[in-house]
Every structure is written in structure tokens, then in C-alpha cells.
Amino acid sequence: MLIAALILGTFAVAGTSLVSFTHVATKDRIAENERQALLDSLYALVPAESVDNDMVTDTIQIQAPDLLGSEQTTVYRGRKLEQPVATVLTSVVPNGYSGPIKLLVAVRYDGTLGGVRIISHKETPGLGDKVEENRSDWVYSFNDRSLGDPPLEKWGVKRDGGYFDQFTGATITPRTIVNSVKNTLLYVRDHKDALYDRQASAPGAG
Template identity: 55%
Template sequence: MNRKQHPVIVAAFILGVFSVVGTGLVSMVFRHTEPLIEANERATLLRSIEALVPPDSFDNDPLTDTIELADPLLGVRQPVPIYRARKAGKPVTAVLSPIAPDGYNGAIRLLVAVRYDGSLAGVRVLSHKETPGLGDPIDEHKSDWILQFAGLSLQDPPEPRWGVKKDGGDFDQFTGATITPRAVVQAVRKTLQFFRDNRDIVFAPPQQEETP
């Protein structure tokens, strides 16, 4: 072996050992922290649901009483979870997670809670990339604009008025920004239409696990 090659081989070996050990440590840390991350995500989602659906209005676990559906009205091609709140086995509210695909800077992820009678319990924005100061008033922490949906339905206002005022609808747009509120209003309207057409499917009884 060439003496000049020996240090290079040793260095490469040492780097390889460190790489294997480092990968193992990262994997071990991930395995130990993954349950904690999942628990935190679950707790955050449950808080979001309970902000829209009062906890005393249901007695089941919406995070386990779920159904996955896909429909163009929800802005998705892949199935998304729908969380069902029930009390004494009777349907109360479905919490859907549609996408408004046509935000100014991309998709806007929503949480839309629809009562069994088709009225809205409320709407929240889960994530967005809208321009700060222009499109971000859809965030409840920046504005109360998103709170106006509670109690509305496809009858109040009538479907033709489900739009921003610039388009002849009932909903305010933002100063200098119309695309963002338009996208949210249309996504909520389409979610209500989906619920109206699929309520029985949305609230189908949860599947019972087969007894071995």
C-alpha cells in the first residue's frame, strides 16, 4: 500500500464510522420522539376541533371516529380525514379539512365544521402562505374575518351570494387583496355543497372491528 494513501484510507474509515454512528443516533432519537410528536399533533388538532365544536356537545372521540373521503368539492384528489362528533350515538357535527387551492400564494388548508342540519359551526385556517399584511387576515390571530362563517349555511346567505362583495356576494374582501378571501369563501361554499350531497355518507356509523 502506498504510504500516501494510508492516511486517506484511515480518514475515510473514521468518517464512515462516524457516519454510521450518527445515523444510528438520529434514528434512535427519532424513534423515541416520534410518539411525543404524534401526541402533540393530536392534542393540537383536538384543540382546533374543540374551538369549533363545544366539548359538551359530543361524547365520542372525533379523532378516532373518522372517515376518509375525496371529492373535487373539497379541493383534493386524495382522501382527507373527516372527524365526526356524536352524542349518544347521534350525529352532531362533522369537521372537514378541505383545501382552497387558489390562494394568492398557493393552497390554503382549512378546518370547516358543519352541523348535522347543514349550518356552519365555524371555520379556521390551518395553514397558508398568503402575503403578510394583505392576505393573512384569514388567520384568526390577525383578524376576526374568519369568525363570520359561524351559523351560516347555503340558505343564509343564498348560494348566489356566497362570494366577496367585489363579485356581487355578501363577504368583505381585504383592502388590496381579493384573491385570498375569494378562495376561502368559495372553498367553504363548496364544502357545504359536499356535505349537503353526502351527509349520510359522512355520518355513516363507524365500522366495528371484527372479533377474531
């Protein structure tokens, strides 16, 4: 029994050591893979050649739930030669048809949209999921738009007299996303310079 206990103890120690070694060995790789995935998402909206800073680390946290939909929003800042290029905000649509919809919204320094991407949602397959770029090109309709193009009063879906298309059988999803993107543009317009400030926090920053 003593020998059996020693053997079991040896296997337990060896197993624990192996798990610990594997965790340490893969932790950095996992972190780097996550970083690269985030960079790929950011560079899809703000081309890598247009910035020379590390957007993953050049960030601030802000609090503007009325416009941005969550208690805390991450803002990634893009710069070139120390000059502001664009911000990417992690906006949230809290009232999608089937739950919250998380967005990345890129706003250039001149107020135009670099683009919008849906990063998570629970919308109905075949209807609301058409907001995904691999399902339709609807999300590209935001590219290069601004609060003046279309005019602010046209920032809605066509069923409501606005500029943007809705989906057959699914109006709530595009309606709420359009409104969220508009609100993000409004926030950036009102706090543009503060969002890029390295020293001071943006209004509402956490």
C-alpha cells in the same frame, strides 16, 4: 492504532444507541402532542362538551376534488350518544393568490357552520394573511352561516354582490375561501347521512 479504533468504535456504538433510545423515548410523546394539537383545532370548531366520541379516530377519507379541492379529503366526525353532531372537513382552496390554502370547515348536522379555520397558506403578509384568526376576525364571519343564510346567490364577496367582506388590496384570497366554504357546505348537504355512516363509505370515498 488498535486501541484508538476500539475507542472510536465504542463511541460510535454508544452514540447510535443514544440516538435510538432518544427516538424511541420521544416518539410517543411527539405523537401525543400532534394528536392534542389536532384535538385542540377540532374542539375550537366543535366544542368538546358537544361530543363524546374520539373525533381523531372517527374519520373517513373521501374523494371530491371538484368541490373540496384536493384528491383526498379527511372527514372528522363528531357524535354524542351515537347521534351525529358535526363533521370537520379538511378542505383545500387550490387557487389562492399565492398558492393552495388549507382549511378546516366544521358543518353541524343541521347544516350550519360550526366555523372555519385557516391551517396553512402562502398569502401575502399584510394583505392575504388577514384570513388568519390572529390577524383579523374575518374568518369568524362564517360562524353559524348556512346555504340559506346568506342565500346561496349571496355566497360571495361584496365586490361581487355577495355578503362577505373582502380585504383592501386583496380580493382573490377571500373570494376563493368563500367559494370553497360554500362548496364544502354543498357537498355535506348532498352526502350528509353517508358521511356519518359507520358501515358504508361516503360517495367518492377512498
